[in-house]
Amino acid sequence: MKHFCTTDDITELADWLHLGNRLRAEPDLLAHLGRGKTLCLLFFNNSLRTRLSTQKAAQLLGMEVMVMNFGSEGWSLEYTDGTVMDQGTAEHIREAAPVVAQYADLIGIRAFAGLKDREADYAEMVLQGFVQHAGIPVLNMESATAHPLQALADALTIEQFREKDRPKVVLSWAPHPRALPQAVPNSFAKMMQALPVDLTITHPEGYELAPEFTGGLSPEYNQEKALEGADFVYVKNWSSYSDYGAILSQDPAWMMTAKKLGEAQLMHCLPVRRNVVVADDALDGGRSLVLQQAANRTLSAQLALAHLIQSNS
Amino acid sequence: MKHFCTTDDITELADWLHLGNRLRAEPDLLAHLGRGKTLCLLFFNNSLRTRLSTQKAAQLLGMEVMVMNFGSEGWSLEYTDGTVMDQGTAEHIREAAPVVAQYADLIGIRAFAGLKDREADYAEMVLQGFVQHAGIPVLNMESATAHPLQALADALTIEQFREKDRPKVVLSWAPHPRALPQAVPNSFAKMMQALPVDLTITHPEGYELAPEFTGGLSPEYNQEKALEGADFVYVKNWSSYSDYGAILSQDPAWMMTAKKLGEAQLMHCLPVRRNVVVADDALDGGRSLVLQQAANRTLSAQLALAHLIQSNS
Amino acid sequence: MKHFCTTDDITELADWLHLGNRLRAEPDLLAHLGRGKTLCLLFFNNSLRTRLSTQKAAQLLGMEVMVMNFGSEGWSLEYTDGTVMDQGTAEHIREAAPVVAQYADLIGIRAFAGLKDREADYAEMVLQGFVQHAGIPVLNMESATAHPLQALADALTIEQFREKDRPKVVLSWAPHPRALPQAVPNSFAKMMQALPVDLTITHPEGYELAPEFTGGLSPEYNQEKALEGADFVYVKNWSSYSDYGAILSQDPAWMMTAKKLGEAQLMHCLPVRRNVVVADDALDGGRSLVLQQAANRTLSAQLALAHLIQSNS
Numbered sequence: 001m002k003h004f005c006t007t008d009d010i011t012e013l014a015d016w017l018h019l020g021n022r023l024r025a026e027p028d029l030l031a032h033l034g035r036g037k038t039l040c041l042l043f044f045n046n047s048l049r050t051r052l053s054t055q056k057a058a059q060l061l062g063m064e065v066m067v068m069n070f071g072s073e074g075w076s077l078e079y080t081d082g083t084v085m086d087q088g089t090a091e092h093i094r095e096a097a098p099v100v101a102q103y104a105d106l107i108g109i110r111a112f113a114g115l116k117d118r119e120a121d122y123a124e125m126v127l128q129g130f131v132q133h134a135g136i137p138v139l140n141m142e143s144a145t146a147h148p149l150q151a152l153a154d155a156l157t158i159e160q161f162r163e164k165d166r167p168k169v170v171l172s173w174a175p176h177p178r179a180l181p182q183a184v185p186n187s188f189a190k191m192m193q194a195l196p197v198d199l200t201i202t203h204p205e206g207y208e209l210a211p212e213f214t215g216g217l218s219p220e221y222n223q224e225k226a227l228e229g230a231d232f233v234y235v236k237n238w239s240s241y242s243d244y245g246a247i248l249s250q251d252p253a254w255m256m257t258a259k260k261l262g263e264a265q266l267m268h269c270l271p272v273r274r275n276v277v278v279a280d281d282a283l284d285g286g287r288s289l290v291l292q293q294a295a296n297r298t299l300s301a302q303l304a305l306a307h308l309i310q311s312n313s
Numbered sequence: 314m315k316h317f318c319t320t321d322d323i324t325e326l327a328d329w330l331h332l333g334n335r336l337r338a339e340p341d342l343l344a345h346l347g348r349g350k351t352l353c354l355l356f357f358n359n360s361l362r363t364r365l366s367t368q369k370a371a372q373l374l375g376m377e378v379m380v381m382n383f384g385s386e387g388w389s390l391e392y393t394d395g396t397v398m399d400q401g402t403a404e405h406i407r408e409a410a411p412v413v414a415q416y417a418d419l420i421g422i423r424a425f426a427g428l429k430d431r432e433a434d435y436a437e438m439v440l441q442g443f444v445q446h447a448g449i450p451v452l453n454m455e456s457a458t459a460h461p462l463q464a465l466a467d468a469l470t471i472e473q474f475r476e477k478d479r480p481k482v483v484l485s486w487a488p489h490p491r492a493l494p495q496a497v498p499n500s501f502a503k504m505m506q507a508l509p510v511d512l513t514i515t516h517p518e519g520y521e522l523a524p525e526f527t528g529g530l531s532p533e534y535n536q537e538k539a540l541e542g543a544d545f546v547y548v549k550n551w552s553s554y555s556d557y558g559a560i561l562s563q564d565p566a567w568m569m570t571a572k573k574l575g576e577a578q579l580m581h582c583l584p585v586r587r588n589v590v591v592a593d594d595a596l597d598g599g600r601s602l603v604l605q606q607a608a609n610r611t612l613s614a615q616l617a618l619a620h621l622i623q624s625n626s
Numbered sequence: 627m628k629h630f631c632t633t634d635d636i637t638e639l640a641d642w643l644h645l646g647n648r649l650r651a652e653p654d655l656l657a658h659l660g661r662g663k664t665l666c667l668l669f670f671n672n673s674l675r676t677r678l679s680t681q682k683a684a685q686l687l688g689m690e691v692m693v694m695n696f697g698s699e700g701w702s703l704e705y706t707d708g709t710v711m712d713q714g715t716a717e718h719i720r721e722a723a724p725v726v727a728q729y730a731d732l733i734g735i736r737a738f739a740g741l742k743d744r745e746a747d748y749a750e751m752v753l754q755g756f757v758q759h760a761g762i763p764v765l766n767m768e769s770a771t772a773h774p775l776q777a778l779a780d781a782l783t784i785e786q787f788r789e790k791d792r793p794k795v796v797l798s799w800a801p802h803p804r805a806l807p808q809a810v811p812n813s814f815a816k817m818m819q820a821l822p823v824d825l826t827i828t829h830p831e832g833y834e835l836a837p838e839f840t841g842g843l844s845p846e847y848n849q850e851k852a853l854e855g856a857d858f859v860y861v862k863n864w865s866s867y868s869d870y871g872a873i874l875s876q877d878p879a880w881m882m883t884a885k886k887l888g889e890a891q892l893m894h895c896l897p898v899r900r901n902v903v904v905a906d907d908a909l910d911g912g913r914s915l916v917l918q919q920a921a922n923r924t925l926s927a928q929l930a931l932a933h934l935i936q937s938n939s
Contacts, residue, residue: 028349038682048387048409052379052416056351059377064685066678069386073695074674075897084901086803091897094909095916096674099896102921103678177399270412271388271404275397283407290408295415361700361722365692365729369664372690382699490712583725584701584717588710596720603721608728 002311003131003138004304005124006146007191011307013155019306020156020299027060027298030306034061037309040104041067041141044111044126049270049297050141050149054108057301061309066104079125093126097133106137106308113144113181115245121145121181122210137308142183145210150269150293151187152300155195157293158232161265166196167231170264172223173203174277175250176237184269185238186213202226206248210241223254230264232289235278252276258285265289315624316444316451317617318437319459320504324620326468332619333469333612340373340611343619347374350622353417354380354454357424357439362583362610363454363462367421370614374622379417392438406439410446419450419621426457426494428558434458434494435523450621452614455496458523463582463606464500465613468508470606471545474578479509480544483577485536486516487590488563489550497582498551499526515539519561523554536567543577545602548591565589571598578602628937629757629764630930631750632772633817637933639781645932646782646925653686653924656932660689663935666730667693667767670737670752675896675923676767676775680734683927687935692730705751719752723759732763732934739770739807741871747771747807748836763934768809771836776895776919777813778926781821783919784858787891792822793857796890798849799829800903801876802863810895811864812839828852832874836867849880856890858915861904878902884911891915 003009010016023029039058043051051067058065068074077096078089085092100107111126121144131138140148158169169192171185185201190213192199201209201219208219220226227233235256240246256266258281266288272278282288316322323329336342352371356364364380371378381387390409391402398405413420424439434457444451453461471482482505484498498514503526505512514522514532521532533539540546548569553559569579571594579601585591595601629635636642649655665684669677677693684691694700703722704715711718726733737752747770757764766774784795795818797811811827816839818825827835827845834845846852853859861882866872882892884907892914898904908914 038685040678043386046386046388048381048404049412051381051386052353052413055379056416059351066681068674068677072385072698073669073672073677075672078900082901082906085899086902090899091674092900094900095896095898098917099675099920100678102917103682103924270408272408273398273403274391274405274407275395276399280395291411291415294412298416356699359699359701361694361717362725364694364699365666365726368692369729372664385698583721585721586711586716587704587718587720588708589712593708604724604728607725611729 001137002308004148004308005127005131005138005140005143007148007151007187007194009148010152013194016152016303017156017159020303023299023302030302031060031062033306033309034058034063037105038064038066038103039106039108039305040100041065041108042100043069044071047110047141049294050110053297054141054301057298057305060302061305079129093129094133097130098135101134101136104136106139106305107134108139108141109143110141111143113183115179115181115239118244137312139304139308144181145183145186147183147187149297149300149304150184151191152303153293153296154188154234154267155191156296156299157267157289158195158197160292161289162231164231166198168229169197169199169232169234170226170230171199171201171234171236172226172256173207173254174235174237174256175252175254176273176277177250179239179245179247180237182209182238182241185209185236188234189214200226204249204251204254206240206243207238208242227260227264232267233261233264234267236268237277255279256282258282261287267293270294314450315621317461317621318440318444318451318453318456320461320464320500320507322461323465326507329465329616330469330472333616336612336615343615344373344375346619346622347371347376350418351377351379351416352419352421352618353413354378354421355413356380356382357384360423360454362607363423366610367454367614370611370618373615374618392442406442407446410443411448414447414449417449419452419618420447421452421454422456423454424456426496428492428494428552431557450625452617452621457494458496459500460496461500462610462613462617463497464504465616466606466609467501467547467580468504469609469612470580470602471508471510473605474602475544477544479511481542482510482512482545482547483539483543484512484514484547484549485539485569486520486567487548487550487569488565488567489586489590490563492552492558492560493550495522495551495554498522498549501547502527513539517562517564517567519553519556520551521555540573540577545580546574546577547580549581550590568592569595571595574600580606583607627763628934630774630934631753631757631764631766631769633774633777633813633820635774636778639820642778642929643782643785646929649925649928656928657686657688659932659935660684660687663731664690664692664729665732665734665931666726667691667734668726669695670697673736673767675920676736679923680767680927683924683931686928687931705755719755720759723756724761727760727762730762732765732931733760734765734767735769736767737769739809741805741807741865744870763938765930765934770807771809772813773809774813775923775926775930776810777817778929779919779922780814780860780893781817782922782925783893783915784821784823786918787915788857790857792824794855795823795825795858795860796852796856797825797827797860797862798852798882799833799880800861800863800882801878801880802899802903803876805865805871805873806863808835808864808867811835811862814860815840826852830875830877830880832866832869833864834868853886853890858893859887859890860893862894863903881905882908884908887913893919896920
């Protein structure tokens with residue numbers, strides 16, 4: 001069974017990007033594909049873009065959608081085998097996952113990193129729990145370590161707006177008041193390795209991403225140097241991987257500004273804290289692609305859902 | 314771009330009321346109009362009638378509907394330009410509004426008055442934030458100062474049940490344990506000025522509504538006098554506009570009763586606290602139109618949505 | 627008007643079971659039946675299976691579905707007549723129920739027992755409030771004292787997996803850390819009396835169910851004796867009916883195990899706490915029907931909705 005859990009599940013990237021371009025021009029192109037199928041979206045964390053874009057994509061494919069906020073509308077799930085469940089968890093993933101699968105043809109899961117236990121987060125307990133036990137295809141709507149729908153939308157955006165064959169793409173860390181997961185930069189870094197781009201990653205020391213996602217690329221700790229000649233600058237905060245979940249810096253000098261951006265085009269997955277992560281002048285200065293990235297989320301969800309339907313039928 | 318924010322956005326009231334009557338008899342009359350369009354309903358406050366009637370209306374127009382409780386399922390939005398967003402708000406309206414617009418053709422917004430800061434409430438920060446930044450038509454599902462879907466349903470109800478050419482309509486304040494916004498009485502008072510009715514507003518001193526909504530009509534502080542010869546009595550609590558958000562009176566003598574109502578027909582937007590706002594004998598006495606008002610909410614939402622679709626295409 | 631409140635509302639069980647079997651093979655069999663009709667599901671309590679299976683069933687019948695979490699998205703309702711509503715409740719069932727009915731053709735209600743006041747719970751205040759005041763057919767999605775959709779799914783499961791004409795069915799109480807309602811065992815016990823099975827109920831003293839549901843059947847307090855020769859073992863916790871809502875025992879010796887189960891098939895309505903209510907070896911040992919029960923929930927919801935549509939048209 002095929003799932004869509006990481007960017008590795010994008011089988012032929014060039015074909016996907018080509019189909020994405022066609023869907024942008026003709027949203028109803030695959031309107032027949034999901035007819036009679038039901039997609040159940042389970043949210044263990046809040047969501048705006050992912051919630052709406054995935055629903056919209058499913059509608060464009062002719063699917064029925066059922067949305068459930070698992071925490072507030074359901075109950076806490078148990079993921080560990082052999083547990084005596086006399087505490088807070090009311091249902092085991094061994095029942096919950098296959099039960100949901102009785103009522104749906106595909107399941108979408110959003111479950112963020114807890115940022116307390118790196119091993120647990122990087123084992124993708126929740127997402128993999130559904131993959132193992134549901135028995136139907138699973139769509140990752142952002143898990144503890146990966147956000148492939150965002151990364152695919154980012155690839156579509158770079159493809160759409162690049163002005164040269166091999167643009168320079170810089171992933172630039174930014175400060176943030178809260179500790180955030182590594183899912184977005186992980187998937188973005190991985191995705192860039194599959195595109196004809198030159199990737200540079202810049203962040204303060206201690207913010208190195210997990211090597212399985214960066215492909216061993218050495219970071220450039222000097223942001224100014226990293227940004228030289230950039231065509232696309234992808235700004236994002238994340239917490240430390242080595243000192244897991246820690247905020248090591250809130251240095252405002254790392255905020256992205258119009259001046260730093262120069263002629264490069266600005267990318268961010270949103271939501272973005274203005275004047276903390278990115279300055280107003282960069283977001284409003286005419287070089288921002290953040291709304292186009294959001295628009296391309298519908299395309300990436302259509303592509304992922306279409307792939308799950310076709311490759312599992 | 315046309316929006317539906319206040320009763321002023323009802324272009325030709327007579328035509329709307331006429332179409333409303335036809336829709337009551339034939340709910341599927343405009344079933345083709347919304348085909349292929351998606352309506353996204355964003356709730357910043359709780360809702361029963363508005364939530365269900367707007368969904369129902371959209372379905373009757375053939376639209377897809379996506380519902381989101383912004384507070385519990387999303388995060389806090391920032392509305393002030395130039396803010397350094399290092400506190401509680403996670404996304405700026407400058408991003409959130411146009412992002413939602415990537416996935417929908419129309420947006421419905423419910424966002425009540427905070428009742429702390431009159432200037433902020435009457436500036437309609439949330440609703441106008443979406444109007445300014447979404448780039449697609451906005452439907453007001455009750456904002457800080459206006460509830461035009463309710464007022465239009467009220468006009469349809471008076472049109473449906475009036476027994477004379479120019480009925481006397483009394484808006485009668487009632488006590489309530491909590492401080493409530495002025496949105497409903499504001500829009501009702503404004504709407505009545507567009508109908509062939511004689512409007513009287515009665516309330517204790519200090520409860521004068523904003524003059525832009527009452528058209529400068531002087532209130533009658535004596536409820537008994539105000540109710541003389543009434544054909545329709547619209548009961549509603551609101552908090553003070555001059556002493557903004559304050560509860561100046563909880564005098565039970567202002568509660569509506571069957572005796573006070575006499576031969577008049579009773580109206581209330583609901584929810585109504587029985588035996589505080591309106592006595593049981595008035596609600597159950599056979600002169601109540603409150604359920605018909607609720608039924609007409611589907612019509613007013615159909616009319617507003619149809620108008621937004623047609624006038625923006 | 628016909629409602630679906632208890633197993634007594636299943637008019638001809640044999641016909642329903644027969645139609646259920648046909649629907650299992652051909653889910654779209656009644657796809658035309660609900661066209662143009664809207665089902666509004668109101669949740670006063672959390673739900674996973676019931677939420678998703680009822681939505682799925684409605685979709686299979688071609689209905690539109692509107693889902694609302696009444697507590698978090700609406701407000702507290704008043705059920706007592708004559709109350710002066712100056713406290714926590716914001717709307718009376720006399721308004722709320724008929725208002726919802728303006729926007730829907732059928733209403734589904736989930737409202738659990740409070741387990742504080744037996745008389746109030748067994749009077750089914752919430753469910754019966756909607757039955758009395760809505761004026762449209764009501765579907766019970768688990769009320770204070772009954773869960774007929776589950777019991778019907780259980781009957782379908784026994785019908786599907788029985789290996790003899792008259793199997794022995796044992797309802798076996800199990801320990802649980804929290805006090806749970808009697809709705810599931812009540813409806814299961816009642817339903818079994820309508821099937822060609824031999825029912826035994828086993829639990830510690832003090833856990834006797836209300837006689838109107840057991841038909842006066844005497845319990846067997848010795849679990850080992852009760853399980854002798856069982857074909858189906860239905861495991862479930864419930865709190866005391868006589869000492870209302872109390873937890874009288876948490877004796878782990880009552881947990882179901884593979885050894886106790888022997889050759890019998892295991893049933894549970896889910897969610898189940900592993901190694902507290904049922905041991906891993908019983909759930910994973912190849913004699914479990916719990917997922918088939920969950921799958922049959924779609925069928926029982928289709929049957930109940932189809933019945934409500936047909937018998938009220």
